Amino acid sequence: MTEAMRLDGIRAGRLGAEDLAANFDDLHPALSDHEALVAADRCYFCHDAPCVTACPTDIDIPLFIRQIATGMPEASAKTIFDQNILGGMCARVCPTETLCEEVCVREVAEGKPVEIGRLQRYATDSMMAAGEHPFTRAPATGKTVAVVGAGPAGLACAHRLAMHGHDVTMYDARPKPGGLNEYGIAQYKTPDGYAQAEVDWLLKIGGITVETGKSIGDGLTLEGLRDAHDAVFLGIGLAGVGALGLEGENLTGAENAVDFIAALRQQDDLTQLPIGRHVVVIGGGMTAVDAAVQAKLLGAETVTIAYRRDRAKMPASRWEQDLAASHGVRLVFGLIPHALHGDDRLREVELAYVGPDMAPTGETIRLPADQLFRAIGQKLEAVDGLSLDGGKIAVTGAGRTSVTGVWAGGDCASGGEDLTVTAVAEGRDAAMDIHAALSESRE
Incomplete structure (x- = not known):
C-alpha cells in the first residue's frame, strides 16, 4: 500500500498532540497590563462615539477604555457587563472588524482602529479571574x-x-x-x-x-x-440544518459543519478526532470558515470552501476570509454543489459554475473529497x-x-x-x- 493510499479517507491522528496544541492555541492572546495601557492610550474618547452606535449591546466603549487607561480594569469590566453580561465571550468571537472597530475614528483616519475587542477581553478577564461578580440579586419577587x-x-x-x-x-x-x-x-x-x-x-x-x-x-x-x-x-x-438535496448525500463523509464543530469542541484529545485528507466545505458564513480552518488545523491536506456567490457577497467578513486563506484554505466562488460521487464512501464532490443570477453555466469541476461539510444555514x-x-x-x-x-x-x-x-x-x-x-x- 502506498503512502498516499494509506493516508486517504477519514482518520484520526494526522497530527501529533504537540502540533495540535499549537494549532488550536488562542487565536488572539490576551493583552498584558502594559499592552492594554498602550492600546487604551490610542482612544480619542470621542463624544457621541460611532463605536458605541455600532455595538449591538450599546456598551459605553470610550468610558470602559478610559477606565483601563486610568488603571481601573474592574470598573471597566463593570461598565461592559452593565450592558453585556457575556462581554468576555463577545470580546473573543464578535466580528469587531465589521462593528465597533470598523467605525473607529482611528480606523477611518489611519487604517488601524483601537483594539476594542482585545481591550474588552482584558477588562472582563480581569474581573472574572478575581472571581468577582459585579451584580447582586434583588429581593425575590415570587415570580x-x-x-x-x-x-x-x-x-x-x-x-x-x-x-x-x-x-x-x-x-x-x-x-x-x-x-x-x-x-x-x-x-x-x-x-x-x-x-x-x-x-x-x-x-x-x-x-x-x-x-x-x-x-x-x-x-x-x-x-x-x-x-x-x-x-x-x-x-x-x-x-435544523438544510440538506443539499443531491444524490449521494448519504455517503459516509458527508456531514453537517455544525456537528463537526460541536464534536471538536467536546473532544478532550484532538489526536482522536477523525478528519479527511481532502475536505470540501459548502457555504460562506462564519460556520463554514470555522469548519474549514479547523479541518486544516487537524491535518487535512487540502481544504476548499465553495460559495455560490462572489467574494463581496460572502457572509463571513473579509477578516474571516483572510484568516481561512492564511491557514491554507482555498476559497472558490460562483460554484454550487452538483453531485457527490463515491462507492462505500465519498470520493469526489462535483461543483457547477453559476452566473450572477445563480443559473448554472453548464460547466462543472470535480474535487477529490473524503469529507464534505454542509454549512448552508440552519432553520x-x-x-x-x-x-x-x-x-x-x-x-x-x-x-x-x-x-x-x-x-x-x-x-x-x-x-x-x-x-x-x-x-x-x-x-x-x-x-x-x-x-x-x-x-x-x-x-
Missing part, C-alpha cells in the same frame, strides 16, 4: 420565568431576570448549557474551557436553575411552560402556536411573540443579525420587558 435555550440569548435573559429578583428555570436540549458558545464556535477562538467558565461565573447571580436534556417537543411543551410559569422566553436557536424547528416571519418566530418590540406571556430572542427570532452579541442584546431587552410586565401584574 417564575422559564427560559428555553441556554445559549447567548437565554443566558443574557436569565441573568437579567434573576438580577431583578425573579426565579428562572433554564432548559436546554444539550448536556451542557452555553448553546452556540459551547458547541458552535471554533475551538481556537475560545480555548481552555472558557465557555463553561463564563456560564459558571454568570450563574453566581443566583436564582437560576439549569435543567439539561429538555427542549420543546422533548420533555417540554409551550402550553405546559405557560401553565407552570409567569412568563416564558424562547432562545432556542436554529437547530427553525417550529414551535406550535407561534406565528412565524421569514421562517423565524415573529416578534414585536422587545421580543414579544404572537402568544401572550411568551417572548423570543436570538437566532430563532425575526429581525437582527445572527451574531452572539445581537443575541445577548435581544435576551437582555426581552428580560427587561418581561420584568416590566411582571411588575405591572404584581401591582
Whole structure:
C-alpha cells in the first residue's frame, strides 16, 4: 500500500498532540497590563462615539477604555457587563472588524482602529479571574420565568431576570448549557474551557436553575411552560440544518459543519478526532470558515470552501476570509454543489459554475473529497402556536411573540443579525420587558 493510499479517507491522528496544541492555541492572546495601557492610550474618547452606535449591546466603549487607561480594569469590566453580561465571550468571537472597530475614528483616519475587542477581553478577564461578580440579586419577587435555550440569548435573559429578583428555570436540549458558545464556535477562538467558565461565573447571580436534556417537543411543551410559569422566553436557536438535496448525500463523509464543530469542541484529545485528507466545505458564513480552518488545523491536506456567490457577497467578513486563506484554505466562488460521487464512501464532490443570477453555466469541476461539510444555514424547528416571519418566530418590540406571556430572542427570532452579541442584546431587552410586565401584574 502506498503512502498516499494509506493516508486517504477519514482518520484520526494526522497530527501529533504537540502540533495540535499549537494549532488550536488562542487565536488572539490576551493583552498584558502594559499592552492594554498602550492600546487604551490610542482612544480619542470621542463624544457621541460611532463605536458605541455600532455595538449591538450599546456598551459605553470610550468610558470602559478610559477606565483601563486610568488603571481601573474592574470598573471597566463593570461598565461592559452593565450592558453585556457575556462581554468576555463577545470580546473573543464578535466580528469587531465589521462593528465597533470598523467605525473607529482611528480606523477611518489611519487604517488601524483601537483594539476594542482585545481591550474588552482584558477588562472582563480581569474581573472574572478575581472571581468577582459585579451584580447582586434583588429581593425575590415570587415570580417564575422559564427560559428555553441556554445559549447567548437565554443566558443574557436569565441573568437579567434573576438580577431583578425573579426565579428562572433554564432548559436546554444539550448536556451542557452555553448553546452556540459551547458547541458552535471554533475551538481556537475560545480555548481552555472558557465557555463553561463564563456560564459558571454568570450563574453566581443566583436564582437560576439549569435543567439539561429538555427542549420543546422533548420533555417540554409551550402550553405546559405557560401553565407552570409567569412568563416564558424562547432562545432556542436554529437547530435544523438544510440538506443539499443531491444524490449521494448519504455517503459516509458527508456531514453537517455544525456537528463537526460541536464534536471538536467536546473532544478532550484532538489526536482522536477523525478528519479527511481532502475536505470540501459548502457555504460562506462564519460556520463554514470555522469548519474549514479547523479541518486544516487537524491535518487535512487540502481544504476548499465553495460559495455560490462572489467574494463581496460572502457572509463571513473579509477578516474571516483572510484568516481561512492564511491557514491554507482555498476559497472558490460562483460554484454550487452538483453531485457527490463515491462507492462505500465519498470520493469526489462535483461543483457547477453559476452566473450572477445563480443559473448554472453548464460547466462543472470535480474535487477529490473524503469529507464534505454542509454549512448552508440552519432553520427553525417550529414551535406550535407561534406565528412565524421569514421562517423565524415573529416578534414585536422587545421580543414579544404572537402568544401572550411568551417572548423570543436570538437566532430563532425575526429581525437582527445572527451574531452572539445581537443575541445577548435581544435576551437582555426581552428580560427587561418581561420584568416590566411582571411588575405591572404584581401591582
